[in-house]
Amino acid sequence: MPSSGPARREASRATDAPGHRRRVTIGDVADRAGVSKSLVSFVFNDRPGVSVATRERILQAAKDLGWQPSARARALSRNKTQAVGLVIRREPELLSTDPFFPQFLAGVETGLAQHDYALVLQVVGDPATERAAYERFARESRVDGVFLTDVRVADDRHQLVASLGLSSVVVAPTSASPDTDSAVVGMDDTTGVRRAVHHLYALGHRRIGHVMGAAGYVHTEARKQAWTNTLDELGIRDRAIATADFTGGSGTRATHELLDLPRPPSAIIYGNDLMAIAGISAATDRGIRVPEDLSVVGFDDIPLAPYIVPPLTTIRQDVVAWGAAAAETLVAAVEGRERPALSLPPVDFVVRGSTGRARSQPKH
């Protein structure tokens, strides 16, 4: 039973049916270079065992035909998609404010581009859909590995991805040590907060409050912990804290809560810039001036931070670099390589106009 494949191919190539050109395949390239498909494949997979001359000929043929291996076919035969997945869960409001997400994405892309991996993204709203997204990625074999971001305390996704057989990289503050075997690419949430507290202390503040972000996230906890620990070190016992959820509305509420305290703080460190800015607005509404009566520190350094009145003092992380590092690490994990040694740039503490000297000088 002779295969009719080659014959048909010759024919269709010769005619080149008008209107709908057939996709160029590895076979066409092989024919043009006068070699077999295997050789073409070898060349495109950087495998030894092809003479330089043939190699050149093949490369040229591919170029002439504008051929590139089909990711589909390759995925099937190699059992790898050369793609990784990112599932983002965000409340609608935060979606368009949180600077983390787009910056991280940009960083991830730069990291992936170098290895020619594609990114499959899914944005979800609730935990059930989130789980389903990971399951679908795995079941349908859409991706080779996934990022785990916005890690929660006691996050069950570690087990989920493990049971699904997906490679993964965990993106979380270094201070937290999530219960997982997969690689962790951590940023330093601690140092920034520590520097903020010291900065305020140096300005004479002794009642330094904190407005926490959404409960249950490890980065929320990390920031709170850093605040507490630093106050401890400075021998400050006062703990003016309010829980919020990263939204503007919650920042407003939490600010009023702290300012309503019998002895309100003279400075507040917020879990993100949005809440800090809402806080400034809330204080202004009460006739409390920033920074004269109240110093405010944000977290993120959103592009708007310099432009609000007064310009916001805040903590900045290099999220783009973080994303790139996470991507590098994930690709290495997927390919079974040793995880690369990557050093992330240190956090920045950006002093602007929203922090100032405490009104009453400290007693000690």
Place this chain on the structure above:
Amino acid sequence: MPSSGPARREASRATDAPGHRRRVTIGDVADRAGVSKSLVSFVFNDRPGVSVATRERILQAAKDLGWQPSARARALSRNKTQAVGLVIRREPELLSTDPFFPQFLAGVETGLAQHDYALVLQVVGDPATERAAYERFARESRVDGVFLTDVRVADDRHQLVASLGLSSVVVAPTSASPDTDSAVVGMDDTTGVRRAVHHLYALGHRRIGHVMGAAGYVHTEARKQAWTNTLDELGIRDRAIATADFTGGSGTRATHELLDLPRPPSAIIYGNDLMAIAGISAATDRGIRVPEDLSVVGFDDIPLAPYIVPPLTTIRQDVVAWGAAAAETLVAAVEGRERPALSLPPVDFVVRGSTGRARSQPKH
């Protein structure tokens, strides 16, 4: 030549090699249900010609085995990936401020989820990489279709995707009629600006300036055009305009430019909220109060808008709905269906504290 497949399969299923379980395939499901692979395939592709009983049996077998068709294999044999691509080009600064991008993404996901399509994302910085991204999507057969966003005047991507044989949907203001055959999902940039101008006119403003966003984008042009046209209709000849690029810094510069005019405007409509907020800051620096001396209108209604001082009056589009509509349209195009009739919600004009009555009453 008897196929050795079945025999091997039986064997490997029986042993279930420890440590590394083989992937469940359509064959396993077929065996378990006592039918052929085709039938399983039919059931999972909603094709007629399968009795209800067999259908149930197959579904049950698949469920027992936890099987789901492999997207990889399916993509290869159907010549469809069931995935669409989005290439985003953004300057680094705007990446984390522009609310369009995350909201659009969220909308796209909701639209795609219904049809079980995946989204492949690529973030790029420059035009060359952007082109390469589309080319790669096509060559590697990563996606079946693409979104075209941030459409530029005389955008060459229309031809590019056409020549690459990709289905596409153009996401651009309705007022612009891009030179393309592909479906256009348009939002109404015009009405919002028109309402803003009328609002300011009603407050007594007669010199209403405009700070344009980055040149070359159709939405920048659309907004400028709406501003011009509305002033024309109101019989206002004055045109105080400055070009910026959507960044905070450019907003500051453009604001000073307008305020330095011999007869500075008493109100300014900005191309986005970031520039508007930078504008408020710039005015404040010059001792010009908002809204007493200058009224300010933004565009986007970022979540921060209500929290700045004064709260920002701005124009809001339902970008999430837009994204969902674009996704629906693209999927329809990819599948060769008629494009769905979708109605987008109207723009909102949100009046807050940054606009107020003009100081000097109009003469006419």
Place this chain on the structure above:
DNA sequence: GTGAAAGCGCTAACAG
């Protein structure tokens, strides 16, 4: 060095 041939897991004619 190079080529032939057997898959990867699914879809889609085409026969029964």
Place this chain on the structure above:
DNA sequence: CTGTTAGCGCTTTCAC
């Protein structure tokens, strides 16, 4: 209704 069979385009032993 149901089963057979030939691909989809590439990778990968295994011979030569």
